[in-house]
Amino acid sequence: MKPAPFAYHAPETVSDVVSLLRDLGEDTKVLAGGQSLVPMMALRLARFDHLIDLNRVGELASIEGQDGTLRVGALVRQAQIERDRTVAAEVPLLARATPLIGHFQIRNRGTVGGSLAHADPAAEYPAVALALDAKLELVSAAGTRVVPASEFFVSTFMTAVEADEVLTAIDFPVWAGRCGFAVEEVARRLGDFALTGAACAVELDDGNRIARAAIGMFGMGSTPLRAPEAEAALTGNPVTDADVAEVGRTAAAESEPPGDVHASPAYRRAVGAVVVARALRAAIEEARRA
């Protein structure tokens, strides 16, 4: 028994969750899958007076398609994403990032909302949400607001979620047309957080020009990052002209990778250029076949 003592709350509706968040004060944390939060509590890197467990809030655990978006409830487990055919068909980038997260035992508990709200800059889902311009729904006792992924990730482990708010759902835009998607990463061992990785999406028009390109990078800064210059270099140009190796270097130059015992910033930048190139190459190939 290693975590510090806390009072436990197990509400069954979002409205009870937000009432608790309003009433319990600042030393309160929301618990989803617990695969990052509980280790932090066990190591006493984090301690809270109150823990609000979302796991009995059934309304947060559904996946629904609607008008060109796929709405994923915050409590949907990663294992559920891995098995879901609608996700695989409509948001392939989310599906393909999933097997790269931890191990199957972790994915049985870990949730989509938990990964995004934890905001580890080396995690896969935040980069996917950023690349696809997902929208995140935050609810408090005062009401609901929707925050675009580009404004959600503030810094390492820091998001736009206020102390009285809970992340309830994520709307992922469905890319229709001739599209391709790929996630690539380099990790020291299977299941570890990646040194660096990239989640890329590409759409081609009828003239085989790149109509849209999105590059989301993880492990390359204090938040997941887009690579706007690299995306602009691709967009509007014939797909046959795409020099993915050069675009990868452009993307890596737009990053601020951290240095630690696993890799220096320079090494991460070099590897980052390669993973972006690999992901783009795979995404382009898939789009050309579509």
Add this chain to the structure above:
Amino acid sequence: MPEPWTVTLTVNGERRQALVEPRRTLADFLREDCALTGTHLGCEHGVCGACTVLLDGDAVRSCLLFAVQADGTEVTTVEGLTLRDGGLNPVQEAFREAHGLQCGFCTPGFVVSVTAYLRDHPSPTEDEIREALSGNLCRCTGYQGIINAARMAGGLP
């Protein structure tokens, strides 16, 4: 001290109840309140996999769950995997046959993980088995024997 909770769950088919502090992990509940010490605790922060149990059938780390969260669930520990007559299940048998253990500390977690994985993936490839085993650590580093045991249990030549 925060208010304790009464937790009631089914462990290996038996109803278990205890009054626990919210911070008591499911792993500690199993070991301390149920005296089921087959579930081992290595790192206690979700890395080593020694504490893996089945929660409503899914393999999970019992050190990353609080016992209060498991209220109303069905938990299976390594003790619950043996056959009714006390004999070894096919995965346990394979671990013995293939020398899939040295000191044995990590073995309960491996056995539970492999049992769950093979139930869901009855015809795995070699690569899939290696990936499935990647969430459990063996500090004796007897991985080759463990891989052989999982291959044997999974019906690979």
